[in-house]
Amino acid sequence: MKKLALISVSDKSNLTKLARGLADNNYEIIATGNTANKIREAGVEVTEISDITGFPELFSGRVKTLHPKILGGILFRRENDSDKKEAEQNNIYPIDIVCVNLYPFIEVTKKENVNIDVAVENIDIGGPSLVRAAAKNYKYVSILTSPDQYDVFLDELSSGNISNKTRKNLAVDAFSHTAEYDTYIANYLESKFESEKKSLRINLPKTKTLRYGENPHQSAMVYGEFFNYFEILHGKELSYNNIFDLVSAVELVEELGTNACTIIKHSNPAGAAIGNDIYDAYEKALRCDPVSAFGGIVAFTNVVDEKIANKLNEIFLEVISAPDYTDEALAILKKKKNRRLLKQIKPIGIEKFYLKSIPGGIIQQEMDNLDIVEEKISFPTNKKPDEKELEDLYFAWNVAKHTKSNGIVFVKGKATLGVGAGQMSRLDSAKIAYMKAKEHGLDLNGSVAASDAFFPFADGLIEIINCGAVSVIQPGGSVRDQDVIDAANEHNISMVFTGIRHFKH
Structure with missing residues (x-):
């Protein structure tokens, strides 16, 4: 029985080498239009799929491969008597190797100002069907989805045959390939159509295995x-x-x-x-x-x-x-x-979501990308910060936003002087920031300070004042805000309420 290999690729990298390698191993090649043209130009014999199916490519190429003679050739079970009989009755020949990569939807939609109609025309339909069919029938069919696979595959093919282990691994790669493709399409259309987000779809390729994780006994990988x-x-x-x-x-x-x-x-x-x-x-x-x-x-x-x-x-x-x-x-x-x-190479502050693993799932939140909102700013104390102090306060506020809670940050001249981070008590964070500054010979007198969250009691503010701060920025919002404001007025310092909290855990 003749040996058939089907090729239909959008990315034609190394296509000629693959076609020649298959021909050298006595495979007859069938291919879709543009792929067939490329193979023919290389001097390799090829049959167009339309010659097998008896149908031309329809609707500007929207329908090419969705035909029983193609999908049947991939899916029929070679050792199943009923399947063999049906294949013979319908002139369906086994297709043992399938090479498909999909329309470049991901690459196209990454370009600026892509029209939705252009994006939709780059959604592959026949390709994923071929890939999934071949992967499902991995016992008999090898499925290639990337030019990176060609060399190793041809080497093994030339050695005699493709092992069951290789076909299994290629099947897993294939299902992963279509899963990533569908994930990207769903996420893209969900965003474009402003649809309700009903599920979290993540499918990212592994790009790096790290030597270890946070500690040497933990494994770690980078995806995406x-x-x-x-x-x-x-x-x-x-x-x-x-x-x-x-x-x-x-x-x-x-x-x-x-x-x-x-x-x-x-x-x-x-x-x-x-x-x-x-x-x-x-x-x-x-x-x-x-x-x-x-x-x-x-x-x-x-x-x-x-x-x-x-x-x-x-x-x-x-x-x-x-x-x-x-x-x-x-x-x-x-x-x-x-x-x-x-x-x-490019800014990282454009990510929209933060994810963290929890038992049974993932917890997601928006990234804390909120800046100072002028409408929420208030100056509750008798004394107001001057222009220079306000610049330092806003600088301190940005640093506090990126400091683990509870966080206290002292600043002067747009430079940190002391940082107290990650303490269970805001009071302790203030003490640590002061201790650090003193240890390194830095004077906090005349500095400003930022707190990532409100002061539940006035003691935290008083500690900061005693360290030398003359102005403080904090969210406000405590039931004891007035006690804190009174303490600030008592010590003749200015204070700014942002109306925004910046916890970081």
Whole structure:
């Protein structure tokens, strides 16, 4: 009996090599129109599917392969007597190899201003049917869905036959391929049609197996397109903890804007600043907590040059991220063999949702992308902050937003002076921030402070005032707000209510 292979591909990479390899192994090739033309141009004999089915491609190519002679050739069970009889009666021949990749819906819809009609025409119908049919009948049929599979497959085919294990693995890859495709289509149309979100659909390819997770005994993988955001220029591969801290560093530095620097340790700011340039910003950020900065993650919003590169080499840093580096800066920074140097390719602050695993499912929330809302701002105290204090307050508020709760942040001159993070008591966070500042010789007198949530009692505010702060920014909203306001007035400091809370866990 003749051996048939069906090819219908949108991505024609390595198509000629595959076709020749199949022909060399005595397979007759059947293919759809454009695929057949490409194979024919390469000098390989091919039969068009329309010649098998007796029907032309219909409706501008919308119907090509949905025919019993094609799907039947893929799906019939070779060892089932009834199936064999029906196949013979209907002139259906077994198709043992199917190579299909789908219309580029994902790539097309990533382009700007794509018309919905164009998007819909790139939804493949016949392709997924062929892929699923071949994967379902994996005992007899090999299904290829990516040019990356061709070489290994041809090598095995040339050695004699395709193993059952290979067919099983290809089937799993195939169902994963169509699942990812359908997930993307459903999510895209749900957004375009503004439909109610009734389910959470996630299907992301594994892009990296990490050496280990948060600790050496934990395995970890990266799924999706994380590495489309960063280009690794130098150093060891990123670890699980590196990635988490990198995201924290870049999220904060993006929010701070031009000439900004952040230094992150265990997802919390060890320092953050806006300077006249990034050298100035880095010096200010480092001054906040140079001990914790050791082994930390540093992120910039501007190009790293030779001057700042020399400064960065003075201490051990795990990761440096910037939009770019001068050639001189790279040469200097690469002297540290293991340190990771990353070029940020595009902003990360555009993600909409945050997901976390919980027993039996996933909990989802919107990202905390809310900035200061002018309509919600109020100044409840007798004394009002001056313009410079207000700039520092807004800066402190942004840093507090990216600090684990309970968080207290002291700031002066758009630079952190002390950060108290992740404490069960807001009072303790204030004490830790003061202790850190004092430890590093920083004077909090005349500083401002931010609290990520309201003060349940006046004691937290009084602690901050005693540390030297002259103005405080906080959400407000406590049943004891008036007690807190009275304490601020008593000590003649100004206070700003944002009307927004920024818990971070």
